[in-house]
Amino acid sequence: MSVILHVEDDLGHALLIKRALEGLPFACDVKLVTDGQAAVNYLNHLNGFVDPISSPRPALVLLDLNLPKMKGLDVLKLIKGSKDLRDIPVVILTTSDSTEDRSICFENQADDFLTKPGEYLELVKALHQVAEEWFGNGVPSKS
């Protein structure tokens, strides 16, 4: 079962996105962490995420930019700067629609940049596209 690591401090947004991902044609487990430091700890199996069975390596990271304790951009840099982690696709999922933020994220090897749409159905569509792109192939569907 593919795991998505969702890094998001706003619980309302987290709920929305979890719900939007439920309609996928294939199974995935969404793990939520609510700050940048926790995301790094999860990926490095530290501090409460030590057990690799309960904290499996994600097939995709959905990353918000405005996070407490460590900014999303710093988390991105850490992931893409690590030999071990850089292969994990990181999709920025943020309220920001600024071209500067977009450029900076791509400069730092983000795999995609998505501005959270206001309309629910658009959010569902966008997230499904993201999921299909990054692990739509060869993943067992719900049976």
Add this chain to the structure above:
Amino acid sequence: MGFAELVDIEKLLELFESYTKVTGAVTALVELDGTVIIATGWKDICTRFHRVNKASACRCTESDTMLAGNLKRGKTYSIYKCKNGLIDVAVPIKIRGEHVANFFTGQFFTEPPDVEYFIRQAEEFGFERDSYLEALGQVPILSEETIKATMNFFTCLAQQIGEIGLVRREQELMIARLNEKTEEQERFVYTVSHDLKSPLVTISGFIGMIEQDFLSGDQTGLKENLSVISSAARRMRQLLDELLEISRIGIKKNQEEVVNLGTLIRASTDNLSGVINEFKTTVEVESELPDVMVDKQRFLQVFENLIANAIRYSREAKGGSVVKVGVIRGVGELTCYVKDNGIGIEPAYLEKIFGLFERLDTNSDGTGVGLAIVKRIIETHGGRIWAESEGLGHGTTVFFTLPEAKQ
């Protein structure tokens, strides 16, 4: 700042030189530290003889120092017969009452010179007699009127030019400050619109979700989803209210009045009695606190905010949460402090906490604008605010200064 930095030296030099050309006057504009900014029309007898020979040059320095010294002591006019036989005059240049430079004129006689004296001087210093006497002949004999007029002209001129320079500098400073403020405001607007977007995404997203559920006949999550929407709307309202508060603080200030700090602090803890009891916090207020001259309503807000924060962030402290409030007396100012034994703040964040929308602990309430308001209030009273903490787990102290109340 030196006089040379206030004025356009080249233009001033041009002016002085043309005056010298017309009148033959000698001028020198000298900084207070002795640096010669401008010198025109200096006579050969000084430049080729007196100031060149070591021994006679010493005498020149002596009279320079003497003149400058007199002006330093506040004399409005200083006239001196230099040790080499000529007359020097100095006048201070004041801009807005501040003594910024000195103007010198001199190298003249007020009556025909005693040639014998100068012949002896030539022998003493080994000057070539004929050329020395020729140079002597070039030294003008001026009436007191002429001298006074020259000095008057130059000091007025220098004053005017200095004043222009000062005004120009002030203008530059104001423009820089204005640009800073504009940038700050632009950042503010950006941050605000960005932070209002987030709850809006929640609201419209959840409305869409509820719609989908309704279409598929699923009512299970309805109640919860509706409450998420109202919380988000409430958050937006709170944010907007606090933003309005901040802008109001800068615009309108209530009358400042003399109020006792102790009374003020006790009033704020009374208002917080609910929270204090809930978290069983011990609040210790220093006794014998002084009077201050402040906007009473705003300062009530300051203490309520700081003490409430202290209580909230120390609610899990071992041995119970303790909040101490007091004052450190300084010179001309008071420093108030609110100290807690709570979770502390990492050094990297000590400044950030006073920024807008910065919240370090997502589990606590408040939209994160409280400290920004407090900072604004303190600053409009002419004080500064900062926080100190030895790090996580070591508590925090917030300090702010207030100018001492005028009795």
